[in-house]
Amino acid sequence: MSFNIEALRNEFPILSRKVNGQPLVYFDNGATAQKPQVMIDALNNYYSFENANIHRGVHSLSQEATTAFEAARTKAQVYFNAAKSEEIIFTKGTTDGINLLAGSFGRTFINEGDEVIISTMEHHSNIVPWQMICDERKAKLRIAPINEKGELLLDELKAMVNEKTQLISIVHISNALGTINPVKEIIDFAHANDVLVMIDGAQSVPHMKIDVQVWDCDFFVFSAHKMFGPTGIGILYGKEHLLNKMPPYQGGGDMIKTVSFERTTYNELPHKFEAGTPNIAAGVALNATFDFLNKLDWKVIHTHETELLDYATAELKKIDGLRIIGEAANKASVISFLVDGTHPFDVGVILDQMGIAVRTGHHCTQPLMDWYKIPGTIRASFAIYNTKKEVDKMIVALNRAIKMLR
Amino acid sequence: MTIKERQDEIIDEFSIFSDWMDKYEYIISLGKELPMINEANKTDDNIIKGCQSQVWLNGQLENGKILFTADSDAIITKGIIALLIRVVSDQTPNEILNNELYFIDQIGLKEHLSPTRSNGLVSMVKKMKLFALGYKAKTEN
Ligand SMILES: Cc1ncc(COP(=O)(O)O)c(C=O)c1O
Numbered sequence: 015m016s017f018n019i020e021a022l023r024n025e026f027p028i029l030s031r032k033v034n035g036q037p038l039v040y041f042d043n044g045a046t047a048q049k050p051q052v053m054i055d056a057l058n059n060y061y062s063f064e065n066a067n068i069h070r071g072v073h074s075l076s077q078e079a080t081t082a083f084e085a086a087r088t089k090a091q092v093y094f095n096a097a098k099s100e101e102i103i104f105t106k107g108t109t110d111g112i113n114l115l116a117g118s119f120g121r122t123f124i125n126e127g128d129e130v131i132i133s134t135m136e137h138h139s140n141i142v143p144w145q146m147i148c149d150e151r152k153a154k155l156r157i158a159p160i161n162e163k164g165e166l167l168l169d170e171l172k173a174m175v176n177e178k179t180q181l182i183s184i185v186h187i188s189n190a191l192g193t194i195n196p197v198k199e200i201i202d203f204a205h206a207n208d209v210l211v212m213i214d215g216a217q218s219v220p221h222m223k224i225d226v227q228v229w230d231c232d233f234f235v236f237s238a239h240k241m242f243g244p245t246g247i248g249i250l251y252g253k254e255h256l257l258n259k260m261p262p263y264q265g266g267g268d269m270i271k272t273v274s275f276e277r278t279t280y281n282e283l284p285h286k287f288e289a290g291t292p293n294i295a296a297g298v299a300l301n302a303t304f305d306f307l308n309k310l311d312w313k314v315i316h317t318h319e320t321e322l323l324d325y326a327t328a329e330l331k332k333i334d335g336l337r338i339i340g341e342a343a344n345k346a347s348v349i350s351f352l353v354d355g356t357h358p359f360d361v362g363v364i365l366d367q368m369g370i371a372v373r374t375g376h377h378c379t380q381p382l383m384d385w386y387k388i389p390g391t392i393r394a395s396f397a398i399y400n401t402k403k404e405v406d407k408m409i410v411a412l413n414r415a416i417k418m419l420r
Numbered sequence: 421m422t423i424k425e426r427q428d429e430i431i432d433e434f435s436i437f438s439d440w441m442d443k444y445e446y447i448i449s450l451g452k453e454l455p456m457i458n459e460a461n462k463t464d465d466n467i468i469k470g471c472q473s474q475v476w477l478n479g480q481l482e483n484g485k486i487l488f489t490a491d492s493d494a495i496i497t498k499g500i501i502a503l504l505i506r507v508v509s510d511q512t513p514n515e516i517l518n519n520e521l522y523f524i525d526q527i528g529l530k531e532h533l534s535p536t537r538s539n540g541l542v543s544m545v546k547k548m549k550l551f552a553l554g555y556k557a558k559t560e561n
Binding site for chain 2: 034356357358359360362363364367374375376389390418419
């Protein structure tokens with residue numbers, strides 16, 4: 015099946031701009047994805063004609079805004095196949111979702127002597143909140159190891175699970191390595207041992223469609239901005255019976271049923287976890303984002319992105335002294351690499367001069383970089399709209415940068 | 421030469437570069453030529469950890485003037501360090517404290533001295549001034 019990449023690219027206005035006088039080649043999709051016009055229009059339209067606070071007013075505007083905001087929740091429920099829309103909690107993003115979970119779930123389910131398992135390849139946002147709560151609750155944070163290819167050592171992870179384990183919180187796709195972890199197997203094993211599982215799906219959502227009931231994960235977090243949506247909004251999916259057992263995380267408006275100075279009763283799901291005025295504009299624009307995503311043929315996209323990954327990997331390997339960091343058998347279209355005799359920062363600066371946006375540094379995965387004993391990498395992360403021609407441009411630019419730097 | 425004169429000299433030098441490649445090739449060559457910092461001076465006190473690259477900076481007072489030596493793991497950062505040292509090193513604490521650094525802006529490298537680059541250079545300039553403040557206090561006592 016062919017897919018009209020030019021038409022798709024045309025939906026993203028930013029892709030036709032120039033950077034430093036050169037046509038933009040955007041390979042920093044892992045940091046944030048670009049936005050289709052339909053989403054931008056929705057944001058614009060909301061502020062232009064629909065703006066009102068939600069869940070509070072009897073007036074028509076407020077009703078409309080509330081309906082649009084709640085419609086996005088239902089779309090999310092359908093898209094990720096959650097059992098109920100109450101299981102979709104709006105957050106600020108992945109980081110916020112994990113903090114909510116650590117703060118609320120952590121203070122309820124994690125007690126002295128308990129254990130939480132993460133892995134070596136976690137993003138800081140799936141490390142630090144757990145460190146904080148484990149510190150507070152006198153629990154132990156355990157780190158499942160990886161091999162040199164950047165693959166999770168599943169047997170070792172399984173061996174870590176014991177009667178004290180409360181939660182495994184693990185990344186589905188590593189932002190620094192591209193590794194796709196076998197989350198289904200982890201979830202099945204965990205459940206067989208009465209352990210709950212949270213999946214960090216920040217890097218999954220732009221590359222595939224996820225069905226939370228097929229996975230049977232207990233919690234799933236991601237940020238909308240990485241899946242072509244607006245910034246400032248994300249989702250924490252949680253199973254209803256678990257969310258119901260968790261106390262509110264922040265207090266304020268919207269999350270209450272009744273407030274008196276003696277006693278406050280809390281609102282029901284999902285509002286219990288959504289204190290204060292949310293990012294309404296982003297929520298409304300999520301509708302357009304889901305409409306956009308629903309039009310995509312994920313099979314075709316998978317083929318396209320795999321081709322890009324294989325092609326770029328093969329071309330990069332032709333460069334003398336280039337080392338790919340992260341060579342897992344199962345990988346998303348993310349390539350981290352280092353070039354002998356050059357520093358990632360220098361390569362990034364030169365590529366930028368040629369209009370090519372890559373990420374350099376530790377990618378918020380310092381423990382992982384320490385594990386590899388490297389200061390950081392250069393990372394090219396591809397999205398649905400990237401092309402082989404753009405990969406060619408990066409290779410030419412890279413060769414030029416290496417010539418200048420060595 | 422005063423700090424101002426040194427800055428103007430660099431601005432003049434950079435004015436001949438017609439494209440970014442020439443400019444960066446020059447910066448890279450400066451980075452490669454920057455005299456090595458004494459390994460003993462690469463202490464924890466002297467390190468500036470940027471998110472992207474690290475910088476080491478040492479300042480020593482000799483005959484009333486501060487001699488700076490520095491290093492970085494990234495060569496472009498190091499090239500810009502070479503320029504900064506050329507301007508600021510071998511000057512009195514007072515001169516270092518009383519002069520603005522405007523040349524970086526004028527030679528089109530402003531983004532390298534923005535906090536968002538987090539290559540350690542912003543903190544390095546701050547640290548140069550701190551050295552000057554420290555030595556000023558010492559010499560005036
Ligand atoms: C794997 C992973 N987890 C978490 C995050 C944090 O996402 P956000 O900054 O949107 O909260 C990121 C973003 O870089 C990520 O790649």
